[in-house]
Amino acid sequence: MSIKWRLTGLFLVMTGLSLLLFWVGECVKLNPVGQQVDFEVALLALCFPAGAVYAYSSYLSRRLEKLHLATQRIAKGNFERIDFADSTDEIGEFTAELNSLSRHVEMIVQNGTQEAHKMEAILAGMQEGVVSVDHVGRVVLVNAAANKIFERRDTARKVKYLLELTYDSELEHLIRRVLAGEPGATRETRFEQKTIQSQVNPILNEQGQPRGAVIVMHDVTELRRLEQMRTEFVANVSHELRTPLTSIKGFVETLLDGAADVPSLRERFLKIIQAETLRLQRLIEDLLTLAHFEGRENRGELGSGKISYLQQAYKKIQPVILSFAQVKGIEVEIDLPDDLPPLSIGEDLLSQLLLNLLENAVKYTTEGRVWLKAQAYEGAVRLEFGDTGCGIPEEMLPRIFERFYRVDKARSREQGGTGLGLSIVKHMVEGVGGTINVTSELGVGTVFICDLPRAK
Structure with missing residues (x-):
């Protein structure tokens, strides 16, 4: 039964009782002691309906207070079920809907927590540094790899702006341009003895407008060092091969131009050619040996x-x-x-x-x-x-x-x-x-x- 019909029925019953008591009181006036009975009947006619209404309103108040406490628990993350099993009125229906909403919110919170933990695990396990900023450039996230790249020891202290990590103003300007609507870009910066490659990409909202940016940082120091070593290695090999080959070529041309007819020159030049050939042979053998040792499958x-x-x-x-x-x-x-x-x-x-x-x-x-x-x-x-x-x-x-x-x-x-x-x-x-x-x-x-x- 709905609350309005309960209150209406209670009003009618209490009114009927009041009229009945009033009628009884009027009938008692005919008695000689009517004055005493009239006062008691009037008091009873007043208190009985008031007490009944107070009891029922207290019952409703307790149920509403229980709902109030339940909503406070839900707001604090406690999704325990509210039990109004004996209620079929509007408050009972509201309680059932509130329980359903509580379960739905609990599932959303659990899924959000799982996704947050998953994202934290991914960010913590990444070798690349990740820094996220909001639409005004304030830092909202720094993962462990970024702290390692920038050698932050006090990781408990919140970083407010990117310049607290790196004093690269050009990277800061690049982030500002991306937040202003420009496409993502890449930049290499030097941080102490490291070479850091930073990829800046916007974080877009539903309307396609930037609401932040994410900076993915790679420590490419070792890669650049290896590239430099490769360049120097190619240059050194080219030089080491060119020197004896140039010598051999020059003495062979001299012999072909007539020096071969002079025994002393011929013998001297051929010995030089032999020495340079042996030098080439040693160089090639050493290169092959080194390549063999450096090969991972051969270590x-x-x-x-x-x-x-x-x-x-x-x-x-x-x-x-x-x-x-x-x-x-x-x-x-x-x-x-x-x-x-x-x-x-x-x-x-x-x-x-x-x-x-x-x-x-x-x-x-x-x-x-x-x-x-x-x-x-x-x-x-x-x-x-x-x-x-x-x-x-x-x-x-x-x-x-x-x-x-x-x-x-x-x-x-x-x-x-x-x-x-x-x-x-x-x-x-x-x-x-x-x-x-x-x-x-x-x-x-x-x-x-x-x-x-x-x-x-």
Whole structure:
């Protein structure tokens, strides 16, 4: 039954009772004690209807208060069901609709929360930095990768404007243009020692108007470094190939022009051509070796189950080193204990590593001595290659393992070096899980420390 009919029925019943009591009172006036009974009947006629109306209004008030508390709970995120099971009036129907609305809002909130968590997980797992700004350029979101790119330590503090992350005013102007309606654009900026590529795109509303912008940032420092290395590598290879080829071409043309008829010139020119040809051969072989070591699919082959003994590997290259040192009058000291454990590297590769480092030591030592010492440690064997040569300037030490880098270019070419030997050694050592370091002092000498893992 609806509330209006309940209130109407209650009014009619209470009015009828009041009239009945009034009639009873009038009838009682005929009695001698009528004055006392008249007052009591009047009071009863007044209080009884008032009490009934008050009780029913209190009942309605309690139900409405319950609805009020329920709406407050819904506003705070508590979607517990409201129970008015015994009610079929308008308040009961409203309660049923409110329960339905509560369940609908709960589903929307749950879906929104799930989407928010999913978006947070995506942003947190991205390698690219993401920064979002609103329509006036205030920062509303910065993901973990962006904090890492800009080296923010106090991540709990809110960032209000982009200039608090980077002082690149041109990027700020680019964002302003995108917010003004221009299409997205890309810009590279320098942040301390990093190169950051920023892609700015607008966030559009239903009418297609920008209501914000998102900036996706890539740290392309390593990519630009590799591109620079590739450019330098191509230039170096071209130069290293052109130099002997130019020499060979020139002497061949000279021989064809008549120098071949003079025995002394012919023999001299042919020896030069042979030397330049051998130089080309060494360069190409070193390039192929380096490419083989740098290939990802080949890195596992360097230490995949192969073992070798240092003494046996040295015996393979001993004649070459001793003869080379004898020609220059340099003393060679070798200290390889008999109880050295086997190493996790192939014997041929270990021999090549020893040859490259000892040959370098002899090559750049004019007088004095070179040495090789070995000592076993827990899990590794340390090799020390030293010489009393000319030494290497301190500012050049970080680059000596780069391809084609030479400390003394003229002397290196004169002695037949390709500039790839130390780069090959570094790739070999790191390929088996070892490390190599160098210390040097001008006029005193150079020491290479190489740690190679023991065989398991």
